[in-house]
Amino acid sequence: xxxxxxxxxxxxxxxxxxxxxxxxxxxxxxxxxxxxxxxxxxxxxxxxxxxxxxxxxxxxxxxxxxxxxxxxxxxxxxxxxxxxxxxxxxxxxxxxxxxxxxxxxxxxxxxxxxxxxxxxxxxxxxxxxxxxxxxxxxxxxxxxxxxxxxxxxxxxxxxxxxxxxxxxxxxxxxxxxxxxxxxxxxxxxxxxxxxxxxxxxxxxxxxxxxxxxxxxxxxxxxxxxxxxxxxxxxxxxxxxxxxxxxxxxxxxxxxxxxxxxxxxxxxxxxxxxxxxxxxxxxxxxxxxxxxxxxxxxxxxxxxxxxxxxxxxxxxxxxxxxxxxxxxxxxxxxxxxxxxxxxxxxxxxxxxxxxxxx
Amino acid sequence: xxxxxxxxxxxxxxxxxxxxxxxxxxxxxxxxxxxxxxxxxxxxxxxxxxxxxxxxxxxxxxxxxxxxxxxxxxxxxxxxxxxxxxxxxxxxxxxxxxxxxxxxxxxxxxxxxxxxxxxxxxxxxxxxxxxxxxxxxxxxxxxxxxxxxxxxxxxxxxxxxxxxxxxxxxxxxxxxxxxxxxxxxxxxxxxxxxxxxxxxxxxxxxxxxxxxxxxxxxxxxxxxxxxxxxxxxxxxxxxxxxxxxxxxxxxxxxxxxxxxxxxxxxxxxxxxxxxxxxxxxxxxxxxxxxxxxxxxxxx
Numbered sequence: 096x097x098x099x100x101x102x103x104x105x106x107x108x109x110x111x112x113x114x115x116x117x118x119x120x121x122x123x124x125x126x127x128x129x130x131x132x133x134x135x136x137x138x139x140x141x142x143x144x145x146x147x148x149x150x151x152x153x154x155x156x157x158x159x160x161x162x163x164x165x166x167x168x169x170x171x172x173x174x175x176x177x178x179x180x181x182x183x184x185x186x187x188x189x190x191x192x193x194x195x196x197x198x199x200x201x202x203x204x205x206x207x208x209x210x211x212x213x214x215x216x217x218x219x220x221x222x223x224x225x226x227x228x229x230x231x232x233x234x235x236x237x238x239x240x241x242x243x244x245x246x247x248x249x250x251x252x253x254x255x256x257x258x259x260x261x262x263x264x265x266x267x268x269x270x271x272x273x274x275x276x277x278x279x280x281x282x283x284x285x286x287x288x289x290x291x292x293x294x295x296x297x298x299x300x301x302x303x304x305x306x307x308x309x310x311x312x313x314x315x316x317x318x319x320x321x322x323x324x325x326x327x328x329x330x331x332x333x334x335x336x337x338x339x340x341x342x343x344x345x346x347x348x349x350x351x352x353x354x355x356x357x358x359x360x361x362x363x364x365x366x367x368x369x370x371x372x373x374x375x376x377x378x379x380x381x382x383x384x385x386x387x388x389x390x391x392x393x394x395x396x397x398x399x400x401x402x403x404x405x406x407x408x409x410x411x412x413x414x415x416x417x418x419x420x421x422x423x424x425x426x427x428x429x430x431x432x433x434x435x436x437x438x439x440x441x442x443x444x445x446x447x448x449x450x451x452x
Numbered sequence: 453x454x455x456x457x458x459x460x461x462x463x464x465x466x467x468x469x470x471x472x473x474x475x476x477x478x479x480x481x482x483x484x485x486x487x488x489x490x491x492x493x494x495x496x497x498x499x500x501x502x503x504x505x506x507x508x509x510x511x512x513x514x515x516x517x518x519x520x521x522x523x524x525x526x527x528x529x530x531x532x533x534x535x536x537x538x539x540x541x542x543x544x545x546x547x548x549x550x551x552x553x554x555x556x557x558x559x560x561x562x563x564x565x566x567x568x569x570x571x572x573x574x575x576x577x578x579x580x581x582x583x584x585x586x587x588x589x590x591x592x593x594x595x596x597x598x599x600x601x602x603x604x605x606x607x608x609x610x611x612x613x614x615x616x617x618x619x620x621x622x623x624x625x626x627x628x629x630x631x632x633x634x635x636x637x638x639x640x641x642x643x644x645x646x647x648x649x650x651x652x653x654x655x656x657x658x659x660x661x662x663x664x665x666x667x668x669x670x671x672x673x674x675x676x677x678x679x680x681x682x683x684x685x686x687x688x689x690x691x692x693x694x695x696x697x698x699x700x701x702x703x704x705x706x707x708x709x710x711x712x713x714x715x716x717x718x719x720x721x722x723x724x725x726x727x728x729x730x731x732x733x734x735x736x737x738x739x740x741x742x743x744x745x746x747x748x749x750x751x
Contacts, residue, residue: 148648148652149651149652150648150651150652169651170648170651170652171651171652171653171654171655171656173652175652176652176653177648177649177652179645179648179649181643181645183643183645183646183648183649184649185646185649185650185663185664186646186668187667187668187670196650196653196655196663197653197654200653200654200655200659200663201654244649244653248653
C-alpha cells in the first residue's frame with residue numbers, strides 16, 4: 096500500500112447556522128485505503144462524507160483530494176463517486192443508461208462506452224439486466240447498479256453513505272465482502288459511512304469513530320477494540336457492548352474499590368492515584384466464568400440466552416454484567432457463578448473525562 | 453333486507469358507491485353531451501325547440517358553420533388563444549415553479565400568494581385587465597411608453613391587431629398560478645439525491661434540468677398541458693369582460709362564438725355544432741395524452 100495521501104483533511108469545520116456540525120476534523124487517507132466513518136446518528140459522519148463529495152460546503156479548514164485543493168470546488172469537478180443509501184438510481188433510465196450517464200455527459204465515444212459498460216456489468220454481475228429499469232430490480236441488484244455507476248468512472252475516491260442499510264441481514268453480510276473485494280481489485284480509495292460498528296470493523300483498514308462532530312479515535316479495527324481511547328469508543332466498538340461499573344482506585348493504587356462492599360476489588364495491572372474516581376470497563380467476552388484462581392467473585396445468574404454457538408449470561412445485583420461464553424452451559428437463572436477478569440483485559444476510564452487511563 | 457346485509461358485510465357496497473358516481477356522471481355530463489351531439493345533426497328552430505327528436509339534417513349544420521364568414525377567423529383566433537395562453541402559462545408557470553423551488557426566505561409564502569389569481573373569478577380578472585389594458589388611461593400603456601417600447605398608446609381591446617392578444621395576456625395571468633402549483637408539486641416529488649448523484653456524475657445545472665428534471669416531470673407536464681388545453685377552450689368569463697369577441701370577431705374564439713350562436717342568435721344547432729367540433733379537439737388531445745402516459749416510468 097503506497098503511503099501517498101489520496102485524501103487530506105486538515106482542521107475541517109462545518110457550521111449549520113450556530114450548530115457546530117464538524118469540529119476540527121483531521122484525517123489523512125493514503126491511496127488504496129478503505130476507511131470507515133462510524134458513529135451514532137447525528138455524529139457528523141454523513142456531513143463529513145457529503146463535504147468530501149462537495150454536496151456540503153465546509154466552513155473552515157483545508158480539504159485535498161489527490162493533492163489538489165478542493166475547498167469550494169463543485170461536486171462535478173471533484174472526480175469522486177458516491178453510492179447513496181437510497182441508491183439514487185435515475186428511475187427513467189435503464190440500467191445501461193444509469194451506468195453510462197457520466198460517460199455520456201463527458202462525450203465518451205459510443206464504442207468505448209459499450210466496452211466500459213460490458214466490463215463493469217461483468218464485474219458486478221449485471222450482464223443480463225442492462226435493459227431493465229430500476230423499478231424492475233431487487234434491492235440487491237439496485238445496490239449493484241449504484242456501485243457500477245461509481246466504478247465505471249474510475250474516480251479518485253469512492254464514497255459510500257450507508258449503502259447496505261436497506262438490505263436484509265443475509266444480503267448485507269454478503270455485500271460487505273463483495274464491496275471489500277471490489278475495493279481491493281480496483282485498488283480504490285474508499286470512504287465508507289456506517290452506523291454499524293460490525294460493518295466498520297470487518298470492512299475497513301482504518302476506522303474513524305465520530306461523536307458530536309469530533310473524531311473520538313481513529314486506528315485499525317483491532318487497535319480500537321484493544322485500546323479504546325474513551326469510554327464512548329469502548330462502548331461503541333464490540334458487541335455486545337462493554338460493561339461499565341463506577342469505582343474508585345484502592346489504597347494500593349493497583350486495584351479498584353467498588354462503592355458496594357459486596358463487590359470484591361479487582362486488580363487492574365497498573366498503578367494509579369489511590370482514591371481516584373474511575374469507570375471500570377469489562378468486555379463481555381473477557382469475563383471468565385468458573386475461575387479457578389480464586390480471584391473472582393460470585394454472582395447470581397439472572398438470564399441465560401443461547402444462540403447455539405454462544406451463550407449470553409446476565410447476572411443479578413449487586414453487579415449486573417453481560418457475559419459471553421463460547422459453547423453451551425448447564426447454568427440456569429438463579430445459579431451462582433464464579434466470574435473473573437484477567438487484569439490485562441480490565442479497561443479503566445477517568446470518571447470525569449471518560450478518557451482511558 | 454338483502455340490501456342491508458350487503459351493506460353490513462360490504463359485499464355490493466362497492467358497486468353502490470361506483471353506481472352513485474356513475475349515475476351522477478351520466479346525468480350531468482353524459483346526457484348533455486349526447487344531447488349536444490344529437491342536436492348538431494338536427495334542424496333546430498323555434499317550433500322544434502322543446503322536442504327531443506327533430507328533423508335529421510345530416511352534416512348540414514357542419515357545412516353551414518364552416519361556410520359562416522367568420523369561421524376561419526374564429527378558428528385562427530382559437531388557435532392563437534389556445535397556443536398563446538398555454539405557452540405563456542406553461543413557460544412562465546414552470547419558470548416560477550423552478551424559482552420558488554429554490555430555498556430562500558419566504559419562498560413558500562410568496563408562492564401561496566400567487567394563488568390569488570386562481571381563486572379570483574374570471575369576470576373580476578377580466579374587469580381588472582380591462583382597466584390595465586385600457587387604451588387611453590390603461591396602466592400597461594403608461595409603463596410601455598415610459599420604457600420607450602411604444603411611442604403612442606395601443607388600444608389593446610379595440611385594435612383588431614391586438615384584441616385577441618389582450619385576452620391571451622389576461623388568460624395567461626389567470627392560469628399562471630394553477631400551472632405553477634401543479635408543476636411545483638411535480639418538482640417537489642423529484643428526490644433530491646437524484647440531483648446530487650447527477651452532480652457527482654458531472655452534470656452542470658443545465659444538464660441536470662434536461663436529463664433529470666424534464667424526464668421526471670413528464671407525467672406532470674402531460675397533465676398540466678391537457679388540463680391547460682381543456683381550461684383554455686372552456687374559458688368564457690374573460691371575453692364578455694374584455695372584448696366580447698370584437699371588434700368584428702377579431703378576438704372571438706370557438707367557445708364564446710358557440711355561446712353567441714346559441715344564446716344571442718338562438719341558432720342552437722350551429723352553437724351545438726361548434727361545441728361538438730371543440731369536443732373532438734379535446735378528445736384528440738386527451739387520447740394523445742393518455743397514450744403518452746401509458747408507457748411512462750415511475751420510480
